[in-house]
Amino acid sequence: MDLHRHLDDELSSLRDRVLLLGGEAELALERAMYALSERDSEVAREVLDHDDRVDHLEVEIDRQCIDIIALRQPAARDLRFVISVAKMAPVLERIADHACNIARASIDLNNEPELKLVFDLGKMADHALAMLRAALDAFTSNDAQTAREIIKSDTAINDLYNHIFHRLIELMVTEPATATRDARLLFVAKHLERIGDYVTDICELTVYMAEATFIKHSN
Amino acid sequence: MAPRVDVPERREPPSAPSETPSTQPKISVRDLDFFYGRTQALHNIVLDIPERVVMAFIGPSGCGKSTFLRTLNRMNDVIPATRVSGKVTIDDHDIYAAGTDVVALRRKVGMVFQKSNPFPKSIFENVAYGLRINRVTSSKSELAGRVEQALQDAALWNEVKDRLKMSALSLSGGQQQRLCIARALAIRPQILLMDEPASALDPIATSKIEELIFDLKKQYTIVIVTHNMQQAARVSDITAFFLLGKLIEVNATEKMFTAPNEKLTEDYITGRFG
Numbered sequence: 001m002d003l004h005r006h007l008d009d010e011l012s013s014l015r016d017r018v019l020l021l022g023g024e025a026e027l028a029l030e031r032a033m034y035a036l037s038e039r040d041s042e043v044a045r046e047v048l049d050h051d052d053r054v055d056h057l058e059v060e061i062d063r064q065c066i067d068i069i070a071l072r073q074p075a076a077r078d079l080r081f082v083i084s085v086a087k088m089a090p091v092l093e094r095i096a097d098h099a100c101n102i103a104r105a106s107i108d109l110n111n112e113p114e115l116k117l118v119f120d121l122g123k124m125a126d127h128a129l130a131m132l133r134a135a136l137d138a139f140t141s142n143d144a145q146t147a148r149e150i151i152k153s154d155t156a157i158n159d160l161y162n163h164i165f166h167r168l169i170e171l172m173v174t175e176p177a178t179a180t181r182d183a184r185l186l187f188v189a190k191h192l193e194r195i196g197d198y199v200t201d202i203c204e205l206t207v208y209m210a211e212a213t214f215i216k217h218s219n
Numbered sequence: 220m221a222p223r224v225d226v227p228e229r230r231e232p233p234s235a236p237s238e239t240p241s242t243q244p245k246i247s248v249r250d251l252d253f254f255y256g257r258t259q260a261l262h263n264i265v266l267d268i269p270e271r272v273v274m275a276f277i278g279p280s281g282c283g284k285s286t287f288l289r290t291l292n293r294m295n296d297v298i299p300a301t302r303v304s305g306k307v308t309i310d311d312h313d314i315y316a317a318g319t320d321v322v323a324l325r326r327k328v329g330m331v332f333q334k335s336n337p338f339p340k341s342i343f344e345n346v347a348y349g350l351r352i353n354r355v356t357s358s359k360s361e362l363a364g365r366v367e368q369a370l371q372d373a374a375l376w377n378e379v380k381d382r383l384k385m386s387a388l389s390l391s392g393g394q395q396q397r398l399c400i401a402r403a404l405a406i407r408p409q410i411l412l413m414d415e416p417a418s419a420l421d422p423i424a425t426s427k428i429e430e431l432i433f434d435l436k437k438q439y440t441i442v443i444v445t446h447n448m449q450q451a452a453r454v455s456d457i458t459a460f461f462l463l464g465k466l467i468e469v470n471a472t473e474k475m476f477t478a479p480n481e482k483l484t485e486d487y488i489t490g491r492f493g
Contacts, residue, residue, distance in 0.1 A: 004489065004490035004491045007489075007490065073449055074489070075448070075452075075476045075477070075488045075489055076476065076477060076478065076479055076484075076485045076488055076489050077485060077489060078489050079476070079477060080477065080478070212477060212478030
């Protein structure tokens, strides 16, 4: 077997693993938001139980990246791919961590009287999920253009977060009895906002991988 | 009263090294073609090599990189039925111009080969040889001083200073190669051409040669042909990729190995060539 085919197989396996991790992060977020909106603590606990698998996948990807760098010494586009994956795996793991935090918040909220979710939390979560899916697709297809568009769309999540933040602060002032629950929802909104930032990081890595261009911190 | 706390001063980070240390070409090649009989080995090579950098030539076997290296000190002149056209200038002097003193050229442009080739003489005499035939030194003490300096520059002095009269053939392969480098350095060239200087050496001896190359670039312009791409990445500032006698790409080494401009280069350095 040609050496480069061997490397291609390893890179392909690495790609599969990172997409698996992305899928796990996506599912964790989707289920955590379901647990919150449907007041289903059982689903929230499943999200938490499943987090070990996400952590394990991240470690496997780390190890695989180190092995490829040490044993295959990739260069050019292969090197950029491996470096991008090595940096992307912890980002996806953190997205899953935020999903776990949302699941924990939902368990706490489900133990208290229902608070009408009049806010745009669902909309915010839908947007974050759509961004994450599109970012993973852009990564798979090496599509820097789409990655750049996704980065721009993060402002929508930030706008929703600001809106929700002000609404919840108003509520805390006008209805102090619900302040604890409002604060928990505020944390959920913050987790979603951070997920938007992490998706932006993934897209920046995709641009680097595709074009060897660093756009991080370039406004 | 609380003690006054000074505001920590902001420190500027050290500036990043520039991609290419110098832009002034030491060697300038224009429209160079080279033929072995009717076979054209090099096609229209255009290349500038800045002063005091290490430039690596990479490419598959038979791509012309060693042939091109040898055009830089006219070592191909000794091969029958070869022909060169175009221009190679070193310090603005056309080395193929009529009347060029080829011996003087090779003093200025030293060469180290793939296989170490010490003379069957003592370590001292190997280094002194070039100085003697060129009548560079006027006294024994000056000769001894130049030999010592060359051995120190080649990072060999500490290993051989107590056995200078021993045969050079008693040295290890790596030491013999550094002796050959010392021999080349003794006559104080400005440019050092290296044709796969570490390909026959073990990793430790290779590492010593690579460290030496790194140190030598402070004083010399170094051009190295290597099949080992990791070696090119480790030692060179600029890398040139050759294919089928053509110069495909020249780039800062870090750019070449992370984001080359040409697809052919990318295919070669990622092992997907052919």
